[in-house]
Amino acid sequence: MQLLSWLAAGVPLALAEEGNPEQHGPEGNAECWDGMHTFATCCLPGADGTYAPPTDFEALMARGHTGDTSVLPAILQLLSSGGEDCSSQASGCDADGGVISARQWKAFFEASSISKFMRLQPWPPEGKPSLLWRTCCSDDRLSIRERVMTLAGSCAVGAAALVLSVVPLLENTSHAAALEGYMVGSELAASLDEVGDCRWRHQTNRAAWxxxxxxxxxxxxxxPCPGSLRIFVDERDAARVLREAPLSCARRGLCFTEVWVHEFLRRASCRVDDPAEADYVYLPIYMSCYDMHLSKRADQALALENLMGDVMNRRGPPVLLAFTCEKWKMFGWRSVLQGRKRDYLIAAVEARPLLGPEDDERILPGTSWHCQDCFRFGLDVVLPSAVPPAEAQRLRFFNRAPAERELLLVWKGEHAQSDARADVREGYLEVNETVRPNIIKHLQSKPDVDVGRSSMRYSFLMGNSHFCLVPRGRGWWTVRLFEAFYAGCVPVLLSDDVELPFSDFLDWDTFSLKWPMREVGEGLYQHLKAIRDDGETINELHKGVRDAACWFDFLDPSSGDCSPYQGLLKELAHKRQGRPRRPLRHFWF
Structure with missing residues (x-):
């Protein structure tokens, strides 16, 4: 606990996060990689003046207690080993001469172990799973099983971890290839679990799988499904390109909730096989994954046009569509839905989506409008956003008891004035986002606050803070709201027009706060400080967060009465009561 307390403390990060680009280039020293790919966080000066990855735990901790957080990645590597020196256990992974060298395996295992505790941006070139897979296993004359088992002859744990890491890549070939890779990886994993392999226990990030x-x-x-709700999932073969590669889409980060909704509904007990018996017809379309508002792929554009034209021009139960980004990413969606024979219901994470020039000719290039009438309040449903499994696991790991939290508030992220990628910065400028820069301007000097640019300690900080600020991004919604529940952190909403999911049956006042986003400053700080210092109030809020967290956890589809899936179904059942069902005589797909 002392180690985790130090890791999560809000000490300065200037050295750790800036690196030494003058000496080693903008990406630092590629020969000494740590997860942030910068020199200062990886190679520390030794007594002789040379730089090398540090290995002495006590020396690292001593430096850390002085505020030198450049030692953090090295400490995380030692932490991830569980106190065991896995490299001392002789195996083929440690010997050169194989298709994948000992050096490459070392980079792969170190990156995998660090990824359990921090975000990797990017993976080390020598240990990148896709590159290693092409190195060892690109011979398509052999089955995937044959390729993996050949590799396992020299490094079983590496073969298991590698093939499981690239299952989404195999999915791009076929579902059968992904399944074969998963099966052989799982068989190897079971044997490694049985013998208690050190690397398998401590140097693989199984949350991602x-x-x-x-x-x-x-x-x-x-x-499970509540009540008598009935849903038909329209998975016609002609529209397969609209829902291909779910594993690949699900790991792309923001706006991928559409995949989780689909994978649940196709296995839900309330799914019916005949659309004539359904209360809703769900159309599984991965709009955000494939940016279908831009018509990037001709085959998808044609399939989408044919699907929507056929479905919306036939009478039948209401169509259910999921829009899971700040833009509703279906080309021409308004003309597709409006004025047709078919009723519809939208489940969206953003109730006031951004419209761009591709949506409305009145909108100038480089600008966006928030649509005020796209979402039909009272008819449509606000959906929570999913959090990637590996990120959720990191947040859970550092979710500390309220009495052990040391920070008042935290916010880490990009904004309109940051030195992030140009497209990210321009996206915030496009919507005139100012609340994030104001957080830094007014709060960064406070003693019990940690705000600023994105940090590799993101999970530690959220799990060590009473309040997590949730400012608007390009849209009014942000995934940070749902990350806060995994971290056990009370969300403070700084987004004036955000619409919250499940507000019909969840009392958000019992587990969150809302503050005018244009009034970020001393008043907000003092208000949160007063709540924290009132033991009864802060404990009630923390309890509310923990009690409500299950409503936003997409990772457990088999849970009983409390999950985002059950919340969606509950909302759909409620909406159904207000819609008389029409008798169907001539209805087909």
Missing amino acids: MHYDWFLSPPEKIF
């Missing part, structure tokens, strides 16, 4: 099992399983009706 936790959803493979049900994503790759047959669509059997196993997940």
Whole structure:
């Protein structure tokens, strides 16, 4: 606990996060990589003046207690080993001469272990899973099983971890290839679990694979549904290109909730096989994953046009569509939905989506409008956003008890004035986002606050803070709201027009706060400080966060009455009551 307390403390990060680009280039020293790919966080000066990765734990801790957080990545590597020196256990992974060298395996294992505790941006070139897979296993004359088992002859733990890491890549070839890779990887994993392999226990990040099992399983009706709701999932073959590669789409980060909704509904016990019996017809379309508002792929554009034209021009139960980004990423969606025979219901994470020039000719290039009438309040549903499994696991790991939290508030992220990628910065400028720069301007000097640019300590800080600020991004919604629940952190909403999911049955006042986003400053700080210092109030808020967290956890589809899936179904059942069902006589797909 002392180690985690120091890791999560709000000490300065100037050295750790800036690196030494003058000496080693903008990406630091590629020969000494740590997860942030910068010199200062990886190679520390020794007594002889040379730079090398540090290995002495006590020396690292001593430096850390002085505020020198450049030692953090090295400490995380030692922490991830569970106190064991896995490299001392002789195996083929440590010997050169194989297709994948000992150096490459070392980079792969170190990056995998660090990824359990911090975000990797980027992976080290020598240990990048896709590159290693091409090095060892690109011979398509052999089955995937044969390729993996050949590799396992020299490094079993590496073969298991590598093939499981690239299952989404294999999915781009076929579902069968992804399933074969998952099966052989799981068999190797079971044998490694049985013998207690050190590397398998401590140097692999299995959280990233936790959803493979049900994503790759047959669509059997196993997940619970409340009441008598009935949903038909329209998976016609002609529209397969609109929902391809779910594993790849699900790991792309923001706006991928559409995949999780699909994978649940196709296995939900309330799924019916005949659309004539359904209360809703769900159309699984990965709009955000493939940017379908831009018509990048001709095959997808044609399939989308044919699907929507056919469905919306036939009478039948209301169509259910999921929009999971600040833009509703379906080309021409308004003309597709409006004025047709078919009723519809939208489940969206953003109730006031951004419209661009591709949506409305009145909008100038480089600008966006927030649509005020796209979402039909009272008819449509606000949906939570999913959090990637590996990120969720990191946040859970550092979720500390309220009495042990040392920071008042935290916010880490990009903004309109940051030195992030130009497209990110321009995106914030496009919507005149000012609340994030104001957070830094007014709060960064406070003693019990940690705000600023994105940090590799993101999970530590959220788990060590009472309040997590949730400012608007390009849209009014932000995934940071839902990350806060995994971290056990009370969300403070700084987004005036955000619409919150499940507000019909969840009392958000019991587990969150809202503050005018244009009034970020001393008043907000003093208000949060007063709440923290009132033991009864802060404990009630923390309890509310923990009690409500299950409503936003997409990772457990088999949970009983409390999950985002159950919340969506509950909302759909409520909306159904206000819609008389029309008798169907001539209805087909």
